[in-house]
Amino acid sequence: MQYGYFDDEAKEYVITRPDTPTSWSNYLGSTVYGAVITNNAGGYGFYKSGAQGRFMRLRFNAVPMDQPGRYFYLRDRDSGDFWSASWQPVGKPLDQYKSECRHGTAYTKITSEYSSIRSEALYYVPLGQNFEYWRLKVTNNDSKERKLSAFTYCELTNQWSTEQDQVNLQYSVFISKGEQRDNMLRFAIHDNLYKQFPNADFGEQGMHSWMALCEAPLTGFDTSREAFIGTYGNYEHPDAVKNGKCTNSLAYGDNICGSVETEITLKPGESKEILVMFGIGDAWVTGKPIVAEFGNLDRAEKELAKLKETWHARLGSFVANTPDEDINHTINVWGLYNCLITFAWSRAASLIYNGERDxxxxxxxxxxxxxxxxxxxxxxxxxxxxxxxxxxxxxxxxxxxxxxxxxxxxxxxxxxxxxxxxxxxxxxxxxxxxxxxxxxxxxxxxxxxxxxxxxxxxxxxxxxxxxxxxxxxxxxxxxxxxxxxxxxxxxxxxxxxxxxxxxxxxxxxxxxxxxxxxxxxxxxxxxxxxxxxxxxxxxxxxxxxxxxxxxxxxxxxxxxxxxxxxxx
CATH class of the missing domain: 1.50.10.10 (Glycosyltransferase)
Known part of the structure:
Protein backbone atom coordinates (compact mmCIF):
# COMPACT_ATOMS: atom_id res chain seq x y z
CA MET A 1 0.00 0.00 0.00
CA GLN A 2 1.38 3.41 -0.98
CA TYR A 3 0.80 6.13 1.62
CA GLY A 4 3.24 8.80 0.48
CA TYR A 5 6.52 9.77 -1.12
CA PHE A 6 9.72 11.77 -0.54
CA ASP A 7 9.92 15.29 -1.93
CA ASP A 8 13.61 15.93 -1.40
CA GLU A 9 13.62 19.21 -3.31
CA ALA A 10 11.21 20.68 -0.76
CA LYS A 11 12.75 18.55 2.00
CA GLU A 12 9.32 17.21 2.88
CA TYR A 13 7.72 13.81 3.23
CA VAL A 14 4.31 13.85 1.58
CA ILE A 15 1.57 11.64 3.04
CA THR A 16 -1.13 11.20 0.41
CA ARG A 17 -3.45 8.95 2.41
CA PRO A 18 -4.44 10.01 5.94
CA ASP A 19 -5.41 6.50 7.10
CA THR A 20 -1.79 5.47 7.71
CA PRO A 21 -1.13 2.16 9.52
CA THR A 22 0.00 4.15 12.55
CA SER A 23 0.38 7.84 13.26
CA TRP A 24 3.36 9.32 11.41
CA SER A 25 4.75 12.13 13.52
CA ASN A 26 7.02 15.12 13.22
CA TYR A 27 8.80 17.34 15.77
CA LEU A 28 8.34 21.08 16.10
CA GLY A 29 10.29 23.56 18.16
CA SER A 30 13.36 23.03 20.30
CA THR A 31 14.40 21.28 23.47
CA VAL A 32 13.02 24.29 25.36
CA TYR A 33 9.59 24.50 23.71
CA GLY A 34 8.88 21.15 22.15
CA ALA A 35 5.97 19.70 20.22
CA VAL A 36 5.02 16.42 18.58
CA ILE A 37 2.48 16.52 15.74
CA THR A 38 1.09 13.71 13.60
CA ASN A 39 -0.19 13.54 10.06
CA ASN A 40 -3.71 13.98 11.46
CA ALA A 41 -2.77 16.92 13.74
CA GLY A 42 -2.64 14.78 16.87
CA GLY A 43 0.11 15.22 19.42
CA TYR A 44 1.14 17.38 22.35
CA GLY A 45 3.52 20.09 23.57
CA PHE A 46 5.89 20.49 26.50
CA TYR A 47 8.34 22.93 28.05
CA LYS A 48 11.87 21.66 28.78
CA SER A 49 10.62 18.26 29.96
CA GLY A 50 8.23 15.79 28.37
CA ALA A 51 7.34 14.47 31.82
CA GLN A 52 7.42 17.52 34.08
CA GLY A 53 6.62 20.31 31.60
CA ARG A 54 3.71 18.83 29.62
CA PHE A 55 1.25 21.62 28.94
CA MET A 56 -0.76 19.96 26.15
CA ARG A 57 -2.45 16.62 26.72
CA LEU A 58 -2.18 13.39 24.75
CA ARG A 59 -3.53 10.02 25.83
CA PHE A 60 -0.92 7.40 25.08
CA ASN A 61 -1.98 4.07 23.59
CA ALA A 62 -5.55 5.34 23.36
CA VAL A 63 -8.39 4.51 20.99
CA PRO A 64 -8.62 6.34 18.66
CA MET A 65 -4.87 6.78 18.54
CA ASP A 66 -3.03 10.12 18.67
CA GLN A 67 -5.91 12.17 20.10
CA PRO A 68 -6.37 14.95 21.08
CA GLY A 69 -4.14 17.36 19.19
CA ARG A 70 -4.07 20.74 17.42
CA TYR A 71 -7.36 20.86 15.59
CA PHE A 72 -9.20 23.20 13.26
CA TYR A 73 -12.89 22.45 12.77
CA LEU A 74 -14.81 23.98 9.84
CA ARG A 75 -18.59 24.25 9.76
CA ASP A 76 -20.88 25.37 6.95
CA ARG A 77 -23.26 27.84 8.57
CA ASP A 78 -25.98 27.20 5.99
CA SER A 79 -26.03 23.39 5.87
CA GLY A 80 -24.72 22.65 9.36
CA ASP A 81 -22.23 20.14 7.92
CA PHE A 82 -18.81 20.19 9.59
CA TRP A 83 -15.39 18.59 9.21
CA SER A 84 -11.82 19.03 10.42
CA ALA A 85 -8.91 20.54 8.51
CA SER A 86 -7.05 17.31 9.21
CA TRP A 87 -8.85 14.08 8.39
CA GLN A 88 -9.15 13.25 12.07
CA PRO A 89 -10.84 13.75 14.42
CA VAL A 90 -14.09 14.16 12.44
CA GLY A 91 -13.04 11.45 9.98
CA LYS A 92 -15.19 12.15 6.93
CA PRO A 93 -15.42 9.29 4.37
CA LEU A 94 -12.30 9.24 2.21
CA ASP A 95 -14.28 9.00 -1.00
CA GLN A 96 -15.49 12.54 -0.18
CA TYR A 97 -12.55 13.93 1.78
CA LYS A 98 -9.06 14.38 0.28
CA SER A 99 -6.05 14.99 2.47
CA GLU A 100 -2.33 15.55 2.07
CA CYS A 101 0.16 16.03 4.89
CA ARG A 102 3.64 17.44 4.33
CA HIS A 103 6.02 16.81 7.21
CA GLY A 104 8.89 19.25 6.71
CA THR A 105 11.90 20.30 8.72
CA ALA A 106 10.27 21.30 12.03
CA TYR A 107 6.96 22.25 10.41
CA THR A 108 3.91 20.34 9.21
CA LYS A 109 1.30 21.38 6.64
CA ILE A 110 -1.99 19.52 6.23
CA THR A 111 -4.09 20.25 3.15
CA SER A 112 -7.66 19.02 2.79
CA GLU A 113 -10.50 19.27 0.28
CA TYR A 114 -14.09 18.65 1.24
CA SER A 115 -17.43 20.02 0.06
CA SER A 116 -15.70 22.36 -2.43
CA ILE A 117 -13.64 23.93 0.38
CA ARG A 118 -9.87 23.65 0.39
CA SER A 119 -7.98 24.24 3.64
CA GLU A 120 -4.29 24.42 4.48
CA ALA A 121 -3.32 24.09 8.15
CA LEU A 122 0.32 24.93 8.87
CA TYR A 123 2.02 24.38 12.24
CA TYR A 124 5.48 25.45 13.44
CA VAL A 125 7.43 27.00 16.31
CA PRO A 126 9.57 30.04 15.41
CA LEU A 127 13.28 29.75 16.18
CA GLY A 128 14.10 30.60 19.77
CA GLN A 129 10.49 31.25 20.76
CA ASN A 130 8.15 29.71 23.33
CA PHE A 131 5.02 29.74 21.20
CA GLU A 132 3.68 28.03 18.10
CA TYR A 133 1.86 29.28 15.02
CA TRP A 134 -1.24 27.60 13.68
CA ARG A 135 -2.10 29.07 10.29
CA LEU A 136 -5.31 28.19 8.46
CA LYS A 137 -5.89 29.22 4.85
CA VAL A 138 -9.36 28.49 3.49
CA THR A 139 -10.32 28.66 -0.21
CA ASN A 140 -13.81 28.48 -1.71
CA ASN A 141 -13.72 26.27 -4.83
CA ASP A 142 -17.53 26.35 -5.07
CA SER A 143 -19.56 28.35 -7.58
CA LYS A 144 -21.47 30.09 -4.81
CA GLU A 145 -20.65 32.10 -1.71
CA ARG A 146 -19.85 29.99 1.36
CA LYS A 147 -20.34 31.01 4.96
CA LEU A 148 -18.10 29.08 7.34
CA SER A 149 -17.26 29.04 11.02
CA ALA A 150 -13.77 27.97 12.11
CA PHE A 151 -13.01 26.60 15.58
CA THR A 152 -9.69 25.68 17.13
CA TYR A 153 -9.27 22.99 19.75
CA CYS A 154 -6.48 21.76 21.93
CA GLU A 155 -6.64 20.20 25.36
CA LEU A 156 -4.49 21.54 28.16
CA THR A 157 -3.16 19.46 31.00
CA ASN A 158 -4.44 20.21 34.49
CA GLN A 159 -0.93 19.90 35.88
CA TRP A 160 2.31 20.02 33.93
CA SER A 161 3.56 16.87 35.64
CA THR A 162 2.19 14.07 33.45
CA GLU A 163 1.72 11.74 36.39
CA GLN A 164 -0.24 14.34 38.34
CA ASP A 165 -2.36 15.19 35.31
CA GLN A 166 -3.19 11.60 34.43
CA VAL A 167 -3.40 9.95 37.85
CA ASN A 168 -3.95 12.39 40.71
CA LEU A 169 -7.36 13.60 39.61
CA GLN A 170 -8.62 14.41 43.10
CA TYR A 171 -6.09 17.22 43.01
CA SER A 172 -5.31 18.14 39.42
CA VAL A 173 -8.83 18.41 38.05
CA PHE A 174 -9.67 21.21 40.49
CA ILE A 175 -6.78 23.64 40.01
CA SER A 176 -7.23 24.99 36.46
CA LYS A 177 -8.78 28.21 35.29
CA GLY A 178 -9.59 29.76 31.92
CA GLU A 179 -10.05 33.47 31.20
CA GLN A 180 -10.67 35.60 28.11
CA ARG A 181 -9.81 39.17 27.19
CA ASP A 182 -10.08 40.67 23.71
CA ASN A 183 -8.66 38.10 21.27
CA MET A 184 -6.76 36.07 23.88
CA LEU A 185 -7.43 33.15 26.19
CA ARG A 186 -5.50 32.71 29.43
CA PHE A 187 -5.00 29.27 30.96
CA ALA A 188 -3.73 29.10 34.53
CA ILE A 189 -2.92 26.30 36.96
CA HIS A 190 -2.48 26.93 40.68
CA ASP A 191 -3.55 30.52 40.11
CA ASN A 192 -5.12 30.72 43.58
CA LEU A 193 -2.60 28.53 45.36
CA TYR A 194 1.03 28.75 46.43
CA LYS A 195 3.46 29.70 43.70
CA GLN A 196 6.24 27.24 44.49
CA PHE A 197 4.37 24.29 43.07
CA PRO A 198 6.18 20.95 42.68
CA ASN A 199 7.66 19.61 39.44
CA ALA A 200 7.45 22.91 37.60
CA ASP A 201 10.58 24.92 38.26
CA PHE A 202 9.98 27.02 35.17
CA GLY A 203 9.98 30.55 36.53
CA GLU A 204 7.37 32.91 35.13
CA GLN A 205 6.47 30.38 32.42
CA GLY A 206 5.35 27.82 34.96
CA MET A 207 1.96 26.22 34.37
CA HIS A 208 0.50 29.16 32.45
CA SER A 209 -0.34 29.17 28.75
CA TRP A 210 -2.34 31.23 26.28
CA MET A 211 -4.02 31.23 22.89
CA ALA A 212 -4.60 34.20 20.61
CA LEU A 213 -6.61 34.67 17.42
CA CYS A 214 -5.02 37.07 14.94
CA GLU A 215 -6.04 38.42 11.52
CA ALA A 216 -9.72 37.61 12.22
CA PRO A 217 -12.49 38.70 14.59
CA LEU A 218 -13.23 36.55 17.64
CA THR A 219 -16.88 35.50 17.57
CA GLY A 220 -16.75 32.96 20.40
CA PHE A 221 -14.51 30.89 22.64
CA ASP A 222 -14.44 28.06 25.15
CA THR A 223 -11.97 27.23 27.91
CA SER A 224 -13.97 24.36 29.45
CA ARG A 225 -13.55 21.01 27.75
CA GLU A 226 -16.97 19.84 28.89
CA ALA A 227 -18.60 22.92 27.41
CA PHE A 228 -16.90 22.52 24.04
CA ILE A 229 -17.05 18.72 23.70
CA GLY A 230 -20.24 18.07 25.65
CA THR A 231 -20.69 15.74 28.60
CA TYR A 232 -21.24 12.77 26.31
CA GLY A 233 -19.65 14.23 23.21
CA ASN A 234 -16.32 13.43 21.64
CA TYR A 235 -13.67 14.92 19.36
CA GLU A 236 -15.50 13.58 16.30
CA HIS A 237 -18.60 15.70 16.87
CA PRO A 238 -18.08 18.20 19.70
CA ASP A 239 -21.16 20.03 20.90
CA ALA A 240 -19.85 23.52 20.10
CA VAL A 241 -19.16 22.64 16.46
CA LYS A 242 -22.33 20.59 16.09
CA ASN A 243 -24.41 23.43 17.51
CA GLY A 244 -22.53 26.06 15.51
CA LYS A 245 -21.45 28.21 18.43
CA CYS A 246 -19.00 28.20 21.32
CA THR A 247 -20.49 28.84 24.78
CA ASN A 248 -17.90 31.38 25.97
CA SER A 249 -17.18 29.13 28.94
CA LEU A 250 -14.70 30.21 31.60
CA ALA A 251 -13.32 27.06 33.16
CA TYR A 252 -12.84 27.11 36.91
CA GLY A 253 -11.79 23.85 38.50
CA ASP A 254 -12.54 22.06 35.22
CA ASN A 255 -10.69 20.29 32.46
CA ILE A 256 -9.48 23.14 30.28
CA CYS A 257 -9.29 23.48 26.51
CA GLY A 258 -8.36 26.16 24.04
CA SER A 259 -11.02 27.00 21.47
CA VAL A 260 -11.43 30.26 19.59
CA GLU A 261 -14.17 30.72 17.00
CA THR A 262 -14.34 33.03 14.00
CA GLU A 263 -16.62 33.40 10.99
CA ILE A 264 -15.32 33.31 7.43
CA THR A 265 -17.35 34.32 4.38
CA LEU A 266 -15.86 33.46 0.99
CA LYS A 267 -16.90 34.41 -2.49
CA PRO A 268 -16.31 31.84 -5.26
CA GLY A 269 -12.54 31.45 -5.75
CA GLU A 270 -11.72 33.60 -2.72
CA SER A 271 -9.15 32.65 -0.03
CA LYS A 272 -8.71 33.93 3.50
CA GLU A 273 -6.12 33.09 6.12
CA ILE A 274 -6.35 33.28 9.89
CA LEU A 275 -3.53 33.08 12.39
CA VAL A 276 -3.65 31.39 15.78
CA MET A 277 -0.85 31.56 18.32
CA PHE A 278 -0.41 29.25 21.29
CA GLY A 279 2.33 29.74 23.86
CA ILE A 280 3.38 29.43 27.46
CA GLY A 281 3.64 32.01 30.20
CA ASP A 282 0.99 34.29 31.66
CA ALA A 283 -1.23 35.58 28.87
CA TRP A 284 -1.41 39.17 30.07
CA VAL A 285 2.27 39.43 31.09
CA THR A 286 4.10 37.23 28.57
CA GLY A 287 1.61 36.49 25.81
CA LYS A 288 0.28 39.96 25.08
CA PRO A 289 3.62 41.53 24.04
CA ILE A 290 4.46 38.42 21.99
CA VAL A 291 1.18 38.74 20.11
CA ALA A 292 1.83 42.45 19.54
CA GLU A 293 5.19 41.63 17.92
CA PHE A 294 4.51 38.32 16.16
CA GLY A 295 0.74 38.29 15.68
CA ASN A 296 0.47 39.02 11.96
CA LEU A 297 0.83 36.93 8.82
CA ASP A 298 3.77 38.90 7.43
CA ARG A 299 5.84 38.18 10.54
CA ALA A 300 4.66 34.58 10.61
CA GLU A 301 5.86 34.10 7.02
CA LYS A 302 9.27 35.59 7.84
CA GLU A 303 9.62 33.28 10.82
CA LEU A 304 8.79 30.27 8.64
CA ALA A 305 11.45 31.29 6.13
CA LYS A 306 14.05 31.60 8.90
CA LEU A 307 13.06 28.20 10.26
CA LYS A 308 13.45 26.50 6.88
CA GLU A 309 16.72 28.28 6.11
CA THR A 310 18.27 27.16 9.40
CA TRP A 311 17.23 23.53 9.08
CA HIS A 312 18.09 23.28 5.39
CA ALA A 313 21.58 24.65 6.07
CA ARG A 314 22.18 21.82 8.52
CA LEU A 315 21.00 19.27 5.98
CA GLY A 316 23.41 20.71 3.41
CA SER A 317 26.51 19.66 5.35
CA PHE A 318 26.87 16.64 3.07
CA VAL A 319 25.12 15.79 -0.21
CA ALA A 320 25.35 12.60 -2.23
CA ASN A 321 24.08 11.72 -5.68
CA THR A 322 23.91 7.96 -6.20
CA PRO A 323 21.96 5.71 -8.61
CA ASP A 324 19.77 4.59 -5.68
CA GLU A 325 16.99 7.05 -4.85
CA ASP A 326 16.38 5.57 -1.41
CA ILE A 327 20.02 6.09 -0.48
CA ASN A 328 19.78 9.68 -1.70
CA HIS A 329 16.62 10.26 0.37
CA THR A 330 18.35 8.92 3.47
CA ILE A 331 21.72 10.60 3.10
CA ASN A 332 20.57 13.99 1.86
CA VAL A 333 17.51 14.61 4.00
CA TRP A 334 15.79 12.04 6.12
CA GLY A 335 18.63 10.09 7.70
CA LEU A 336 20.31 13.28 8.87
CA TYR A 337 17.02 14.94 9.86
CA ASN A 338 16.18 11.93 12.01
CA CYS A 339 19.67 12.00 13.53
CA LEU A 340 19.33 15.70 14.34
CA ILE A 341 15.93 15.16 15.96
CA THR A 342 17.19 12.16 17.91
CA PHE A 343 20.26 14.09 19.05
CA ALA A 344 18.06 16.96 20.24
CA TRP A 345 15.46 14.93 22.10
CA SER A 346 17.43 11.83 23.12
CA ARG A 347 14.21 9.80 23.03
CA ALA A 348 12.74 12.05 25.73
CA ALA A 349 9.36 12.46 24.04
CA SER A 350 7.41 10.73 21.29
CA LEU A 351 4.06 9.08 20.69
CA ILE A 352 5.25 5.99 22.55
CA TYR A 353 7.68 7.42 25.08
CA ASN A 354 6.16 9.53 27.83
CA GLY A 355 9.38 11.28 28.80
CA GLU A 356 9.58 10.05 32.38
CA ARG A 357 13.33 9.41 32.08
CA ASP A 358 13.77 13.18 31.82
Missing part, protein backbone atom coordinates in the same frame (compact mmCIF):
# COMPACT_ATOMS: atom_id res chain seq x y z
CA UNK A 359 17.44 13.24 30.91
CA UNK A 360 20.09 11.93 28.52
CA UNK A 361 20.29 8.16 28.39
CA UNK A 362 24.01 7.52 28.46
CA UNK A 363 24.74 5.09 25.66
CA UNK A 364 21.97 6.51 23.45
CA UNK A 365 23.31 10.04 23.63
CA UNK A 366 26.91 9.02 23.02
CA UNK A 367 25.79 7.10 19.93
CA UNK A 368 23.72 10.05 18.69
CA UNK A 369 26.90 12.09 18.15
CA UNK A 370 27.87 9.78 15.28
CA UNK A 371 25.00 11.03 13.13
CA UNK A 372 25.41 14.79 13.61
CA UNK A 373 29.12 15.56 13.99
CA UNK A 374 29.38 16.98 10.47
CA UNK A 375 26.14 18.97 10.57
CA UNK A 376 26.39 20.57 14.02
CA UNK A 377 29.99 20.10 15.21
CA UNK A 378 29.79 22.69 18.02
CA UNK A 379 26.72 21.07 19.56
CA UNK A 380 28.29 17.63 19.07
CA UNK A 381 31.39 18.69 20.98
CA UNK A 382 29.32 20.16 23.79
CA UNK A 383 27.35 16.92 24.09
CA UNK A 384 30.51 14.81 24.01
CA UNK A 385 31.99 16.79 26.89
CA UNK A 386 28.75 16.51 28.86
CA UNK A 387 28.65 12.75 28.41
CA UNK A 388 32.34 12.36 29.28
CA UNK A 389 31.61 14.26 32.49
CA UNK A 390 29.01 11.60 33.28
CA UNK A 391 31.70 8.93 33.35
CA UNK A 392 32.77 8.24 36.93
CA UNK A 393 36.32 7.71 38.11
CA UNK A 394 36.17 3.91 37.92
CA UNK A 395 35.38 4.17 34.21
CA UNK A 396 31.68 3.31 34.30
CA UNK A 397 28.87 5.75 33.66
CA UNK A 398 25.92 7.37 35.38
CA UNK A 399 22.98 5.74 33.55
CA UNK A 400 21.03 8.97 32.89
CA UNK A 401 22.53 12.47 32.75
CA UNK A 402 19.95 14.81 34.23
CA UNK A 403 19.41 18.46 33.37
CA UNK A 404 20.92 19.51 36.69
CA UNK A 405 24.00 17.30 36.20
CA UNK A 406 26.85 18.59 38.37
CA UNK A 407 30.21 17.10 37.27
CA UNK A 408 32.58 16.31 40.10
CA UNK A 409 29.78 16.15 42.64
CA UNK A 410 27.49 13.34 41.50
CA UNK A 411 26.93 10.18 43.50
CA UNK A 412 28.87 7.18 42.21
CA UNK A 413 26.39 4.54 40.98
CA UNK A 414 26.13 1.35 42.98
CA UNK A 415 28.03 -1.57 41.37
CA UNK A 416 24.78 -3.19 40.31
CA UNK A 417 23.71 -0.10 38.38
CA UNK A 418 26.56 -0.14 35.85
CA UNK A 419 25.95 -1.28 32.29
CA UNK A 420 28.81 -2.82 30.42
CA UNK A 421 28.69 -0.95 27.12
CA UNK A 422 28.08 2.69 28.10
CA UNK A 423 31.56 4.20 27.85
CA UNK A 424 32.76 1.89 25.11
CA UNK A 425 30.67 3.94 22.67
CA UNK A 426 33.25 6.72 23.02
CA UNK A 427 35.54 4.67 20.78
CA UNK A 428 33.01 5.23 18.01
CA UNK A 429 32.00 8.81 18.71
CA UNK A 430 35.30 10.47 19.66
CA UNK A 431 37.19 9.36 16.51
CA UNK A 432 34.18 10.29 14.37
CA UNK A 433 34.05 13.78 15.88
CA UNK A 434 37.78 14.31 15.39
CA UNK A 435 37.64 13.02 11.82
CA UNK A 436 34.81 15.42 10.94
CA UNK A 437 36.24 18.50 12.66
CA UNK A 438 40.01 17.97 12.56
CA UNK A 439 40.13 18.86 16.29
CA UNK A 440 42.90 16.45 17.25
CA UNK A 441 43.63 18.53 20.35
CA UNK A 442 40.20 17.51 21.70
CA UNK A 443 41.99 14.48 23.13
CA UNK A 444 43.94 16.81 25.45
CA UNK A 445 40.84 18.60 26.75
CA UNK A 446 40.48 18.12 30.53
CA UNK A 447 37.00 16.95 31.57
CA UNK A 448 35.89 16.20 35.14
CA UNK A 449 34.56 12.81 36.13
CA UNK A 450 31.01 12.68 37.36
CA UNK A 451 31.91 11.88 40.94
CA UNK A 452 35.43 13.15 41.61
CA UNK A 453 38.68 13.97 39.85
CA UNK A 454 39.34 14.78 36.23
CA UNK A 455 41.27 13.56 33.20
CA UNK A 456 41.96 14.43 29.59
CA UNK A 457 39.64 12.93 27.01
CA UNK A 458 42.48 10.53 26.25
CA UNK A 459 42.52 9.60 29.94
CA UNK A 460 38.75 9.04 29.93
CA UNK A 461 39.19 6.58 27.06
CA UNK A 462 41.80 4.62 29.00
CA UNK A 463 39.50 4.48 32.01
CA UNK A 464 36.67 3.15 29.85
CA UNK A 465 38.88 0.23 28.78
CA UNK A 466 40.05 -0.47 32.32
CA UNK A 467 36.46 -0.56 33.55
CA UNK A 468 35.68 -3.55 31.32
CA UNK A 469 39.05 -5.24 31.67
CA UNK A 470 38.59 -5.23 35.44
CA UNK A 471 35.17 -6.85 35.09
CA UNK A 472 35.85 -9.98 33.06
CA UNK A 473 33.93 -13.25 33.36
CA UNK A 474 35.03 -16.82 33.91
CA UNK A 475 35.90 -17.34 30.23
CA UNK A 476 37.92 -14.15 29.80
CA UNK A 477 35.07 -12.19 28.21
CA UNK A 478 33.59 -8.92 29.49
CA UNK A 479 30.75 -9.23 31.99
CA UNK A 480 27.35 -7.97 30.88
CA UNK A 481 26.71 -6.37 34.31
CA UNK A 482 23.23 -4.87 34.63
CA UNK A 483 22.87 -4.98 30.84
CA UNK A 484 24.84 -4.84 27.65
CA UNK A 485 23.49 -2.91 24.65
CA UNK A 486 20.46 -5.21 24.60
CA UNK A 487 18.58 -4.12 27.72
CA UNK A 488 16.16 -7.03 27.37
CA UNK A 489 18.95 -9.57 27.75
CA UNK A 490 19.40 -10.63 31.37
CA UNK A 491 22.61 -12.59 31.67
CA UNK A 492 23.21 -12.18 35.38
CA UNK A 493 25.75 -9.64 36.57
CA UNK A 494 28.72 -11.90 35.76
CA UNK A 495 27.23 -13.26 32.57
CA UNK A 496 29.44 -12.58 29.55
CA UNK A 497 28.57 -10.58 26.44
CA UNK A 498 30.23 -11.08 23.08
CA UNK A 499 28.74 -7.80 21.89
CA UNK A 500 30.72 -6.02 24.58
CA UNK A 501 33.76 -8.17 23.81
CA UNK A 502 33.72 -6.90 20.24
CA UNK A 503 33.20 -3.36 21.51
CA UNK A 504 36.14 -3.75 23.86
CA UNK A 505 38.25 -5.11 21.01
CA UNK A 506 37.40 -2.08 18.89
CA UNK A 507 38.20 0.16 21.85
CA UNK A 508 41.61 -1.41 22.36
CA UNK A 509 42.41 -1.14 18.65
CA UNK A 510 41.30 2.49 18.52
CA UNK A 511 43.17 3.38 21.70
CA UNK A 512 46.33 1.78 20.31
CA UNK A 513 46.04 3.83 17.13
CA UNK A 514 45.43 7.06 19.06
CA UNK A 515 48.36 6.31 21.38
CA UNK A 516 50.69 5.74 18.43
CA UNK A 517 49.64 9.09 16.94
CA UNK A 518 50.24 10.78 20.27
CA UNK A 519 53.69 9.17 20.60
CA UNK A 520 52.59 7.05 23.57
CA UNK A 521 54.29 3.83 22.47
CA UNK A 522 53.92 2.03 25.80
CA UNK A 523 50.18 2.69 25.88
CA UNK A 524 49.80 1.39 22.35
CA UNK A 525 51.69 -1.79 23.18
CA UNK A 526 49.60 -2.30 26.32
CA UNK A 527 46.35 -2.01 24.36
CA UNK A 528 47.48 -4.44 21.67
CA UNK A 529 48.62 -6.93 24.31
CA UNK A 530 45.22 -6.81 25.98
CA UNK A 531 43.59 -7.21 22.59
CA UNK A 532 45.61 -10.37 21.93
CA UNK A 533 44.37 -11.87 25.21
CA UNK A 534 40.80 -11.01 24.32
CA UNK A 535 41.16 -12.48 20.83
CA UNK A 536 42.25 -15.81 22.27
CA UNK A 537 39.27 -15.92 24.60
CA UNK A 538 36.87 -15.03 21.79
CA UNK A 539 38.23 -17.72 19.49
CA UNK A 540 38.31 -20.32 22.26
CA UNK A 541 34.83 -19.73 23.66
CA UNK A 542 32.70 -17.97 21.06
CA UNK A 543 33.19 -19.55 17.63
CA UNK A 544 30.99 -22.61 17.28
CA UNK A 545 32.19 -23.64 13.84
CA UNK A 546 29.52 -21.76 11.92
CA UNK A 547 29.18 -18.39 13.63
CA UNK A 548 29.86 -16.57 16.83
CA UNK A 549 27.63 -16.99 19.87
CA UNK A 550 26.31 -13.83 21.48
CA UNK A 551 26.27 -14.46 25.22
CA UNK A 552 27.02 -16.80 28.11
CA UNK A 553 24.82 -16.43 31.19
CA UNK A 554 26.12 -16.40 34.73
CA UNK A 555 24.93 -20.00 35.09
CA UNK A 556 26.79 -21.09 31.93
CA UNK A 557 23.90 -21.13 29.42
CA UNK A 558 25.20 -20.30 25.94
CA UNK A 559 23.03 -18.21 23.60
CA UNK A 560 23.37 -17.97 19.84
CA UNK A 561 24.86 -21.29 18.84
CA UNK A 562 24.12 -23.08 15.56
CA UNK A 563 22.19 -25.73 17.52
CA UNK A 564 19.55 -23.27 18.81
CA UNK A 565 16.25 -23.14 16.96
CA UNK A 566 15.87 -19.46 17.82
CA UNK A 567 18.37 -16.74 18.64
CA UNK A 568 21.15 -18.11 16.45
Missing amino acids: GLGYRDSVQDILGVAAAIPEEAEERLVRMLSGQVKCGGAIPVIKKDHNPGHEKTPEPGEFRSDDCLWFFNSVPAFIAETGKWDFLNKVVPYGDEGEATVYGHLKQALLFNLERMGADGLPCGLLADWNDCLKLGYKGQSLFVAFQLRLGLTTYADISTRLGEKAESEWALCERDKLDKAIQAKCWDGKWFIWAITESGQVYGTKTMEEGQ
